[in-house]
Amino acid sequence: MRFSIVFMGGTGDLAWRKLMPAMFEAFRHGAFPQMGRVLASAREVMDTPAYHEWLWKKFETLSWSEPLSRSEFEGFCAHVEYRPMDLSSPKTYEDLRQWVDAKQCESVVFYLATAPTLFTRICEGLAKAGLNRAHMRVVLEKPLGKDLQTAREINSAVSQHFSERQIFRIDHYLGKQSVQNLMALRFGNSIFEPVWRRESISHVQITLAEELGVEARGAYYEQAGALRDLVQNHLLQLLCIVAMEPPANEEADSIRDEKLKVLRCLRSIQPHEVSQYVVRGQYRAGVIGTQAVAAYVDEKNVAHDSITETYVAIRAEIDNWRWAGVPFFLRTGKRLPQRGAEIVINFRPVPHPIFPMPTVNANNRLVIRLQPEDTIEMHLLSKASNRSRAEQGRLVPVKLDLDFREAFGKQTVEGYERLLRKVIAGRLDLFVRFDEQEAAWKWVAPIQQAWAADPVPPRPYAAGTWGPAAASALTARENFSWPEDQ
Numbered sequence: 001m002r003f004s005i006v007f008m009g010g011t012g013d014l015a016w017r018k019l020m021p022a023m024f025e026a027f028r029h030g031a032f033p034q035m036g037r038v039l040a041s042a043r044e045v046m047d048t049p050a051y052h053e054w055l056w057k058k059f060e061t062l063s064w065s066e067p068l069s070r071s072e073f074e075g076f077c078a079h080v081e082y083r084p085m086d087l088s089s090p091k092t093y094e095d096l097r098q099w100v101d102a103k104q105c106e107s108v109v110f111y112l113a114t115a116p117t118l119f120t121r122i123c124e125g126l127a128k129a130g131l132n133r134a135h136m137r138v139v140l141e142k143p144l145g146k147d148l149q150t151a152r153e154i155n156s157a158v159s160q161h162f163s164e165r166q167i168f169r170i171d172h173y174l175g176k177q178s179v180q181n182l183m184a185l186r187f188g189n190s191i192f193e194p195v196w197r198r199e200s201i202s203h204v205q206i207t208l209a210e211e212l213g214v215e216a217r218g219a220y221y222e223q224a225g226a227l228r229d230l231v232q233n234h235l236l237q238l239l240c241i242v243a244m245e246p247p248a249n250e251e252a253d254s255i256r257d258e259k260l261k262v263l264r265c266l267r268s269i270q271p272h273e274v275s276q277y278v279v280r281g282q283y284r285a286g287v288i289g290t291q292a293v294a295a296y297v298d299e300k301n302v303a304h305d306s307i308t309e310t311y312v313a314i315r316a317e318i319d320n321w322r323w324a325g326v327p328f329f330l331r332t333g334k335r336l337p338q339r340g341a342e343i344v345i346n347f348r349p350v351p352h353p354i355f356p357m358p359t360v361n362a363n364n365r366l367v368i369r370l371q372p373e374d375t376i377e378m379h380l381l382s383k384a385s386n387r388s389r390a391e392q393g394r395l396v397p398v399k400l401d402l403d404f405r406e407a408f409g410k411q412t413v414e415g416y417e418r419l420l421r422k423v424i425a426g427r428l429d430l431f432v433r434f435d436e437q438e439a440a441w442k443w444v445a446p447i448q449q450a451w452a453a454d455p456v457p458p459r460p461y462a463a464g465t466w467g468p469a470a471a472s473a474l475t476a477r478e479n480f481s482w483p484e485d486q
């Protein structure tokens with residue numbers, strides 16, 4: 001069956017930074033169907049050769065795992081066309097149908113890398129033109145809606161034209177290698193399951209830290225903020241993978257059923273509890289490395305009195321047998337000291353220490369790092385003989401390290417490429433089902449409500465620091481601390 005993929009929003013940031021590079025990598029890796037076509041479309045008027053040149057210039061600004069080669073790029077471009085499109089005009093969808101028919105494509109993916117407010121209209125247009133046949137699929141980029149209500153409206157409008165198995169809701173964190181590794185670690189090994197529970201684990205910390213600010217996305221970010229941009233999706237998906245029960249098999253719905261159960265067991269934080277369990281912050285000017293950076297409110301397209309949060313820390317709890325009483329600390333922020341994403345599983349202390357214990361880092365920890373490197377570390381305690389007299393006999397923390405690059409060589413398949421390959425294959429296991437998405441929105445809704453009703457601006461933090469002090473207090477209340485505070 002001939003395959004084609006149509007990118008709507010083909011000149012946007014996402015398209016040139018992530019989607020087209022991922023298609024190009026799939027092509028380089030031989031994972032793009034031989035007769036496949038790519039159609040990029042946007043409002044900008046240009047022809048296909050001009051689009052190729054534009055894309056090449058953008059590609060040159062990116063960093064690549066294997067050097068960029070012009071001849072490979074040209075090979076890829078032989079599959080890529082560009083067409084200006086006005087998504088509000090019915091004629092656009094008629095033209096698109098003619099294009100699809102002329103290319104004799106049966107298997108077609110429509111990738112909606114546009115504002116979510118256009119999703120309904122696009123899906124309606126596609127359906128009216130008969131572009132929702134059995135082998136046609138839509139990919140919806142996040143954010144899907146801005147709250148529970150709007151997400152429901154979009155989902156219900158899209159589902160009038162496409163069945164659930166034709167809808168691919170992207171959360172690009174699910175495409176990351178380390179998320180695959182975490183599933184393999186939990187469900188492909190027997191040693192973790194007995195300790196993966198409240199009896200052995202004291203708390204879990206999940207951090208998504210970025211050095212970057214909002215870049216050129218101020219207008220989008222003003223509407224989103226960290227809660228919608230990262231917590232509702234990436235952070236909650238990671239939490240699900242850590243906390244879910246073993247699925248019956250690898251099928252998409254088996255996995256999604258288990259993630260959904262976790263989301264449904266998340267204890268709701270009531271609006272009056274938000275100030276106790278949630279910290280929101282916004283970066284001020286500061287220094288990252290050696291570079292001075294501006295405050296959020298001085299970024300392009302950001303209001304000078306903006307109260308949009310660029311940092312969130314949350315203490316969550318999962319009310320089920322496995323996890324009752326175990327705090328899950330989640331946090332994310334822009335303009336933090338370094339880029340990094342990690343999940344730290346903190347184990348309980350030994351019931352009766354017979355050795356002198358170290359004063360810090362005395363507990364076992366499993367650290368699953370997603371970024372910048374893909375590693376798993378097990379932190380244990382051991383005797384060390386070459387210590388000073390004062391330290392002799394005391395246990396010291398040591399690390400068992402699994403570096404996936406060392407074990408398997410350089411990773412070549414990046415998140416978006418993995419997801420696009422799944423879309424091409426029509427496999428839904430790494431995509432989010434509508435009920436998961438609704439459950440996630442439902443959980444963040446009281447936080448959104450509390451903030452909307454609260455005129456107090458987010459807590460300031462200097463760019464280049466780990467966020468507001470209140471985030472440290474969130475963990476310290478229970479005698480825990482974030483890794484950098486230890």
Ligand code: BG6
Binds near residue numbers: 230341371
């Ligand atoms: C996106 C957010 O979903 O994820 C961005 O919209 C964020 O604000 C990005 O920068 C982070 O992704 P990654 O893969 O670079 O950690």
